[in-house]
Amino acid sequence: DEVFGTGVDVxxxxxxxxxxxxxxxxxxxxxxxxxxxxxxxxxxxxxISLNGSTRSDVRNAVTTAVQTKLGYTLPGPFNYVxxxxxxxxxxxxxxxxxxxxxxxxxxxxxxxxxxxxxxxHEIGHNFGLAHSGGLDGATYTDHTCSMGNPHYSDEGFQCYxxxxxxxxxxxxxxxxxxxPRVNGYTKTLTLVGIGEYDKALNAPIATATSANRIYPVTxxxxxxxxxxxxVGFNRAIGPNSLNVEGDNQVTxxxxxxxxxxxxxxxxxxxxxxxxxxxxxTNFGGTGKxxxxxxNTINIATSPGTAVVTITDNFTPPxxxxxxxxxxxxxxxxFPSGPQTATYxxxxxxxxxxxxxxxxxxxxxxGRGTITSGVEPNQPNNLNSCGDGISGTYHSDExxxxxxxxxxxxxxxxxxxxxxxxxxxxxxxxxxxxxxFIDFYYASNVANPVWIQIGQRQTCPGGGSQVVTATYTLxxxxxxxxxxxxxxxxxxxxxxxxxxxxxxxxDVDDLAITVKPIVTAPPTPAPTNVPTKLPTKAPTNVPTKLPTKPPTKAPTKPPTFPPTKAPTKPPTFPPTRLPTPLPTLATVSNSSVNKYLCASSQPxxxxxxxxxxxxTSMCPSVNTNTVCGSGNKCWWASCTA
Numbered sequence: 001d002e003v004f005g006t007g008v009d010v011x012x013x014x015x016x017x018x019x020x021x022x023x024x025x026x027x028x029x030x031x032x033x034x035x036x037x038x039x040x041x042x043x044x045x046x047x048i049s050l051n052g053s054t055r056s057d058v059r060n061a062v063t064t065a066v067q068t069k070l071g072y073t074l075p076g077p078f079n080y081v082x083x084x085x086x087x088x089x090x091x092x093x094x095x096x097x098x099x100x101x102x103x104x105x106x107x108x109x110x111x112x113x114x115x116x117x118x119x120x121h122e123i124g125h126n127f128g129l130a131h132s133g134g135l136d137g138a139t140y141t142d143h144t145c146s147m148g149n150p151h152y153s154d155e156g157f158q159c160y161x162x163x164x165x166x167x168x169x170x171x172x173x174x175x176x177x178x179x180p181r182v183n184g185y186t187k188t189l190t191l192v193g194i195g196e197y198d199k200a201l202n203a204p205i206a207t208a209t210s211a212n213r214i215y216p217v218t219x220x221x222x223x224x225x226x227x228x229x230x231v232g233f234n235r236a237i238g239p240n241s242l243n244v245e246g247d248n249q250v251t252x253x254x255x256x257x258x259x260x261x262x263x264x265x266x267x268x269x270x271x272x273x274x275x276x277x278x279x280x281t282n283f284g285g286t287g288k289x290x291x292x293x294x295n296t297i298n299i300a301t302s303p304g305t306a307v308v309t310i311t312d313n314f315t316p317p318x319x320x321x322x323x324x325x326x327x328x329x330x331x332x333x334f335p336s337g338p339q340t341a342t343y344x345x346x347x348x349x350x351x352x353x354x355x356x357x358x359x360x361x362x363x364x365x366g367r368g369t370i371t372s373g374v375e376p377n378q379p380n381n382l383n384s385c386g387d388g389i390s391g392t393y394h395s396d397e398x399x400x401x402x403x404x405x406x407x408x409x410x411x412x413x414x415x416x417x418x419x420x421x422x423x424x425x426x427x428x429x430x431x432x433x434x435x436f437i438d439f440y441y442a443s444n445v446a447n448p449v450w451i452q453i454g455q456r457q458t459c460p461g462g463g464s465q466v467v468t469a470t471y472t473l474x475x476x477x478x479x480x481x482x483x484x485x486x487x488x489x490x491x492x493x494x495x496x497x498x499x500x501x502x503x504x505x506d507v508d509d510l511a512i513t514v515k516p517i518v519t520a521p522p523t524p525a526p527t528n529v530p531t532k533l534p535t536k537a538p539t540n541v542p543t544k545l546p547t548k549p550p551t552k553a554p555t556k557p558p559t560f561p562p563t564k565a566p567t568k569p570p571t572f573p574p575t576r577l578p579t580p581l582p583t584l585a586t587v588s589n590s591s592v593n594k595y596l597c598a599s600s601q602p603x604x605x606x607x608x609x610x611x612x613x614x615t616s617m618c619p620s621v622n623t624n625t626v627c628g629s630g631n632k633c634w635w636a637s638c639t640a
Contacts, residue, residue: 002114003082004029004040011157013119019239020120020159021170022197023605031077035069044069051089055098059083059107075104080126082106084113099125101263117151117158129164132253133267134245142253142268143245144234150244158243159194162218162232163253163266173603174200177220178310180283180290186311188295188463189430190215190395191250192303193235199303201606215305223284226257229269231292233306235299246271250294250306252278273297288312295394296372307395309463335411344511347445349380349480351511354413357405358512367398367506381509382448382480383498388487390503394427397435399485400464401425402510407470414473415515422453422469424483429504432459438484439469443476445511450482456489473514482509591637597627601634608638 001007004027005014014027029040037043044065048057062083067073075081081104088095088109097113099106099122106122113119124147132148134141142148145161160168166175171194178187192200192215200215221229229252234240236247252270270278274297283290295307339355343363352358364380366373373393379386391397406412407419414420428435437457442448453469460467473479487504498507594611595618596602618633627633 002116003027003119006039011116013116013123016116016120016157016239017123020157020194021168022603023609024170024603033070042066042069049089050085050087053090055088055092055095055107058085059105062107063105078104080104080106080123082108082113082119085109097122099123101125101130102128115151117146117149120146120157121149124160124164127168128263129160129167130263130265132161132164133265135268135271137267139265142266144243144251144268144271145266147266148268151242157239159240161234161253161266161268162230162251163255163260163264165194165218165232166220166230166260167262171197171217174214174217175220176216176218177222179222180288180310180312181222181224181286183288183312183314183316185290185314186309186463188307188309188394189219190392191219191231191233191306191308192217193233193237193240194218195235195238195240196303198606198609201602215303220260221280221283221290221310222259225284226259227254228260229254229280230260230266231308231310233297233304234271235304237299237304248297248299248304249273250292250297250308252280252292283312286312288314296392307392336413337411338405341510343377347382347511348377348384349382349445349509349511351478351513353513354515355513356411356413357403358414358510360402360508360510362401364402364508364510365398365400366393370396370398373398375506379507381482381507382442382445385498385507387507388503388505391429394464396427396429397485397487397504397506398427399424399483399506399508400427402481402483402508404481404510404512413515414512416473416475416517418473419470420473422471422481422483424467424485426459426465426467426483426485428459428462428465429487430462432462432465434488435459436486436489437467438482438486439471440482440484441471441474442480442482443474445478445480448480475516476514477516478511479514480509480511482507591639593635594638595633595635597631598634599631604636604638607634607636611636611638 001009001012003013005012006029017025017027030036033042035042044062046058046061046065048061050058053061062085063074066081070076083105085107093109095109097106097108097118103126106126108118108122129147131139132142132145133139134143134148140149142161143150145164146158147160147164151157159165165171174192174197179185194217197217200217217232219231221231223229231250231252234243234246234249234251236243250272251268252272253266254269255264255266258264270292272278272292272294274294277291277293280290280292282288290310290312293309293311295309297306298304336353336355338357338359339352340359340361341350341352341363343349344351350360350363363376366375366378368375368378368387368389370389371392375387375398388397401424403423404414404420405423406414407421422439424437424439426435426437435458437459439453440450441453442450453471457467457469459465484498485506593614594607595614596607596611614635618635
């Protein structure tokens with residue numbers, strides 16, 4: 001019962017592995033051999049004494065006896081074989097169980113085969129997993145992970161830590177790699193625990209209005225030397241509800257080597273609650289300190305989430321001082337200088353008076369009425385376009401600031417016919433690849449006719465980004481610019497220039513005051529009689545002095561110190577020569593066809609868990625008869 005779950009105990013090896021893998025790994029009983037004394041169990045006697053024999057001698061004797069009784073060489077038709085010894089005698093008995101790395105065999109003494117936590121730990125070695133050490137640097141003290149030996153009783157089990165979860169292939173759609181070695185790196189991520197992995201694949205369930213989003217359950221931070229870091233949300237729920245340490249905290253794990261894809265000891269480096277930070281000094285040998293900060297933890301939602309920001313704190317060295325051209329005489333005697341907008345009650349948008357630039361300041365920060373980021377005076381646009389209200393501030397999309405300034409610089413006021421630059425500070429979701437920005441201008445705020453500036457742009461990355469566009473100011477005393485931030489938009493913008501319909505979109509306008517072009521009056525005709533031409537030409541043509549252009553001082557680019565290569569390659573200390581991970585056995589059972597509507601193909605386990613029985617309404621895979629625009633009907637054959 002403790003292995004195969006054939007009785008009433010819900011905490012067993014089968015239930016633990018199937019729950020932690022979200023049914024991608026199935027534990028099934030053997031092939032009904034006539035030698036069985038119970039389902040999946042045979043007994044053998046060995047020809048040596050347990051007293052005084054080494055554990056290697058005892059294991060070899062068990063293997064010989066089993067192979068003789070079954071008539072074939074182990075593992076035979078099985079993926080894994082467990083040996084349970086009556087007990088252990090003598091001096092070589094300071095162990096509960098042991099297993100071979102990337103192998104089929106694990107060995108247990110006395111009653112330890114009845115402990116699901118011990119079983120999941122030893123089978124983890126068979127999977128190729130090493131031990132998990134804690135904050136104290138000891139080998140077995142990471143009790144956020146089954147490879148740290150947190151469970152010795154019959155109380156239950158828990159799953160593995162972010163490093164082990166990355167190594168296993170159970171969560172591939174929701175594991176990502178980031179590289180903070182890049183100067184200026186910063187990224188904000190929303191994490192979901194493996195206990196709610198099914199919701200991470202379709203999150204946020206309550207607010208998703210278009211394509212499904214996937215939140216990561218494990219994030220690898222690439223160091224370039226194999227000893228990478230891994231970040232995850234240790235949500236104590238579902239298969240991980242009996243977690244022993246770091247409940248509902250963000251955990252930081254480091255491996256000794258192998259980039260997190262091979263056998264390697266791991267260590268717990270940090271446990272963070274909301275508002276806490278952890279520094280990784282000299283990250284990857286770059287000399288930089290990478291900081292991981294937990295912005296928010298919310299376990300009241302489904303799924304529970306942890307929003308973290310990872311930054312490298314990099315400050316670039318100052319560039320060499322440029323050689324400035326001579327200062328020109330200003331065309332305006334009294335320029336107004338940079339301006340910060342104020343909210344105009346009549347226009348219902350931020351507005352600037354005359355100036356060399358117009359900055360919205362904090363008047364556009366946020367979006368609609370989203371959590372923690374309500375936009376002041378929203379929606380802040382001339383056409384009353386509604387803002388999307390889905391998501392969370394600085395996790396999902398928002399326009400935070402708009403600046404309009406002279407492209408050529410200087411202090412002169414914005415003037416008709418000049419080229420200006422629009423800078424939009426926006427917050428892009430995830431990697432930014434699904435967020436798009438349109439820029440527009442209108443020459444008259446009283447009756448705006450919106451003209452698109454350039455082509456639609458894609459966010460250059462996730463988190464806070466600055467996106468720009470340039471255009472020439474037309475004639476008009478009070479003009480406006482518009483920025484439209486859209487999630488999942490495609491095609492040409494609509495004539496209304498409002499949001500595309502997603503709950504994550506934001507539309508903001510900024511009104512600017514523009515000076516007209518001043519044309520000088522014609523010069524009056526002279527009143528005096530013009531002087532007569534000289535009667536004689538000058539005798540000599542004056543010789544001009546030679547003029548040489550000034551020689552520009554060379555400007556050297558900044559030099560960055562080279563990154564040192566690691567002095568030694570990482571080593572891996574497997575107990576035995578590893579063998580390929582065995583292919584999981586399948587069971588022939590009756591099956592039914594199920595389908596699930598999604599924009600991209602979900603996991604088979606997700607379809608079987610959450611899908612509906614296939615009917616004539618969903619006649620074949622990859623159709624959209626019943627799924628609506630943007631989604632397709634995905635099939636899977638599921639065990640009945």
